[in-house]
Amino acid sequence: METSERLIESARELLWERGYVGTSPKAIQERAGAGQGSMYHHFRGKPDLAVAAMRRSAEQLRAQAEAQLAGGRTAQEKAAAYLLRERDALRGCRVGRMAMDPDVIASEQLREPVQETFDWLTGRLAGIVADGVASGELRPGLDPDDTAAAIVAVVQGGYVLARAAGSQEPFDRAVRGAVALLAAQAAPDA
Amino acid sequence: METSERLIESARELLWERGYVGTSPKAIQERAGAGQGSMYHHFRGKPDLAVAAMRRSAEQLRAQAEAQLAGGRTAQEKAAAYLLRERDALRGCRVGRMAMDPDVIASEQLREPVQETFDWLTGRLAGIVADGVASGELRPGLDPDDTAAAIVAVVQGGYVLARAAGSQEPFDRAVRGAVALLAAQAAPDA
DNA sequence: GTCTATATCGAGATAGAC
DNA sequence: GTCTATCTCGATATAGAC
Numbered sequence: 001m002e003t004s005e006r007l008i009e010s011a012r013e014l015l016w017e018r019g020y021v022g023t024s025p026k027a028i029q030e031r032a033g034a035g036q037g038s039m040y041h042h043f044r045g046k047p048d049l050a051v052a053a054m055r056r057s058a059e060q061l062r063a064q065a066e067a068q069l070a071g072g073r074t075a076q077e078k079a080a081a082y083l084l085r086e087r088d089a090l091r092g093c094r095v096g097r098m099a100m101d102p103d104v105i106a107s108e109q110l111r112e113p114v115q116e117t118f119d120w121l122t123g124r125l126a127g128i129v130a131d132g133v134a135s136g137e138l139r140p141g142l143d144p145d146d147t148a149a150a151i152v153a154v155v156q157g158g159y160v161l162a163r164a165a166g167s168q169e170p171f172d173r174a175v176r177g178a179v180a181l182l183a184a185q186a187a188p189d190a
Numbered sequence: 191m192e193t194s195e196r197l198i199e200s201a202r203e204l205l206w207e208r209g210y211v212g213t214s215p216k217a218i219q220e221r222a223g224a225g226q227g228s229m230y231h232h233f234r235g236k237p238d239l240a241v242a243a244m245r246r247s248a249e250q251l252r253a254q255a256e257a258q259l260a261g262g263r264t265a266q267e268k269a270a271a272y273l274l275r276e277r278d279a280l281r282g283c284r285v286g287r288m289a290m291d292p293d294v295i296a297s298e299q300l301r302e303p304v305q306e307t308f309d310w311l312t313g314r315l316a317g318i319v320a321d322g323v324a325s326g327e328l329r330p331g332l333d334p335d336d337t338a339a340a341i342v343a344v345v346q347g348g349y350v351l352a353r354a355a356g357s358q359e360p361f362d363r364a365v366r367g368a369v370a371l372l373a374a375q376a377a378p379d380a
Numbered sequence: 381g382t383c384t385a386t387a388t389c390g391a392g393a394t395a396g397a398c
Numbered sequence: 399g400t401c402t403a404t405c406t407c408g409a410t411a412t413a414g415a416c
Contacts, residue, residue, distance in 0.1 A: 021212040024390080026411055029371045036411085038382050046410070066239065090291065095361045096347075099354040100207045100290045111356065118354045143370060149360050149369030153347030159303040160346040161339060165286050166301065177340030180333060181371040193399080214391055226393085228400050236392070 004042040006032040011053035016094045020050055020101040020110065051109055056105055057094040058113040075132025076186070079125065080152055080179045087155075089162035089171030096156045122148045129189075139187045154178040194232045196222040201243035206284045210240060210291040210300065224372055232297040248303040254313055265322025268317065269341055270369045277345075279352035280362030286346045288291075288364070312338045329377045344368040 001009075010031035014023040025046050029039050043049040054151040067083050072078035081180040095117045123146035154174050161170035191199075204213040215236050218338050219229050231253035233239040256277050262268035285307045294300040315338035322328040351360035 017209065019209070019290065020370045022208065022292055025411080035327035035383055037384080037413095040411075041288055041381055046211030054281045096354070099350045100209065100287055102212055105353055105356070111276035111354070113256030114354045115356065118351055118360070122351070122360065129295065139374065141370075143367065146363045146367030146370060148367070149348070149351060149363035150344050150365075150371060153345075153351055153360075153368075154340055155347065156350040157286075157345065157347030158339070160286045160289045161308055161312070161343055162338055164286070164301070164304045165404070166295070166305065170308070172345075173336045174337035175335065175340075177338070178343075178371075180331075180336060181340060181368075181375065184329065184374050185371065215393085216391070225401055227395095227402080230393070231399060 001037055003032070003034050007034055007039055007042060007049060008053050008056060012094070015050060015053055016057075016091065016097065019097060020104050023050075023136055024066060025049075035164065046049050047107065047110060051113065054110070056093070056115040058117040060092075061095050061117055062120060065124070069124060069128060074137050075128050075135075076182055078128050079182055081127070083151065083155065083175040083179050087171070088157055089168045092163060093156060094161045097160065105143070118152065122152050124148075125151055137185050138185050142185050147185075151178060151182075193222070193224050193228055197224055197229055197232060197239060197245060199374065201239050202247055202284070202320050204286065205305050206281065207241055209287060210294050213240075215239075217280050234293075235298060237297065244258065244285070244288060244300070248307040251283075251307055252287050254312060255314070259314060260319065265325075265342060266327065266372055268318050269372055272315070273345065273365040273369050275340065277361070278351055279358045280356070282349045282353060283346060296378040309341065312342050314338075315341055326377050328375050330376050337372075341368060341372075 007028060008027045011023070014027055014031065018027075023046075025036075025039060028049065029036060032039075039049070043052070065082060068081040069078050084085070095114055098104045098110070098114050099118075104114065124144070126144040128145040129138065129142065129147045132139060133142055133144065149176045154177075157172040158171035161174060162168055164170075193256060197218060200218045203212070204221065208217075209301065213236075215226075215229060219226060222229075229239070233242065249317040250324055254275070258271040259268050262271045285304055288294045288300070288304050289308075294304065308367065312335070316334040319328065319332065319337045323330060323332055344367075348361035348364040351364060352358055354360075
């Protein structure tokens with residue numbers, strides 16, 4: 001693997017584990033097995049490298065989510081597939097984690113991949129819910145945008161609960177709870 | 191206000207804004223208008239002061255939540271009151287924020303107030319849901335623990351979505367979505 | 381492209397005077 | 399109790415040799 005590639009992968013891991021503020025250029029270089037000069041040759045600095053790393057993680061998340069969402073037949077199956085995907089809750093979300101970082105939120109450049117990811121994800125889910133309502137699978141009053149936001153929030157919040165507890169369990173409970181709440185939104189038999 | 195008190199309040203604000211890793215003793219001292227020696231006289235160091243600050247924020251969150259939860263008459267009213275409480279979503283949760291911090295999660299001392307807060311909150315909500323099921327307000331199959339975890343997760347995840355978007359809106363959508371999902375869990379008329 | 385040298389600054393803390 | 403002095407280390411680069 002080339003040096004530039006190793007730097008991006010190292011940054012991805014460290015941003016995941018320690019966030020933007022908690023990740024130093026030196027730590028990235030050490031993990032990548034690259035020197036100072038090497039990093040500053042390939043990237044302008046820490047923010048530039050971080051953006052490259054975050055874009056890649058965002059692309060990965062999107063591909064994984066799309067795989068779940070495209071799989072099921074009904075809206076409920078798709079949403080459940082997304083919610084119940086295997087996740088290591090204690091590690092958290094590579095993308096969502098960045099939203100809690102003050103330096104990321106303060107910078108247009110750094111926030112952009114995060115914003116784009118969640119815009120896409122909630123929009124994709126809202127479309128699925130809207131289809132479910134239109135097809136008569138889900139009850140007519142169900143708001144697609146609000147429901148989509150709640151689904152994505154349960155996953156992101158589940159990470160918080162798991163890390164607070166030091167255990168996977170609260171995450172699993174939260175997503176199971178969300179699936180059960182959604183199951184009760186089926187349209188009444190005509 | 192005494193110096194010790196000002197240090198705790200300054201730490202509370204900075205931990206909220208910047209997290210544990212992103213908060214320096216120097217920044218705390220400057221905001222408190224206290225010198226180096228003064229801080230190290232009252233507290234053993236950064237972790238010690240942070241624990242004091244986090245305990246206070248945990249106590250505050252608990253009191254606020256209890257106020258919402260004790261207010262409503264039915265389980266749905268109580269849960270909705272908790273979910274719909276006015277919050278500045280862009281600032282995030284003083285307590286939940288700490289769960290994303292690697293140094294907090296790595297330390298038994300620092301994690302304890304966070305864990306305790308969410309244990310209490312999910313337990314309190316689970317009791318409310320269980321009461322609602324027992325009284326016939328909510329459908330019999332509804333799992334109290336899973337539902338409680340989902341409710342708390344929606345709020346914590348809502349903060350992530352809001353900060354990612356740079357807007358309050360996704361937070362409001364998520365909690366409204368959760369309230370709507372809960373409304374459909376009413377037990378069918380006997 | 382990668383290396384080493386150098387620079388500035390802040391983090392996090394200790395020591396001891398007042 | 400609070401202050402200033404001092405210490406060590408890492409963060410975040412820039413400069414210039416190889």
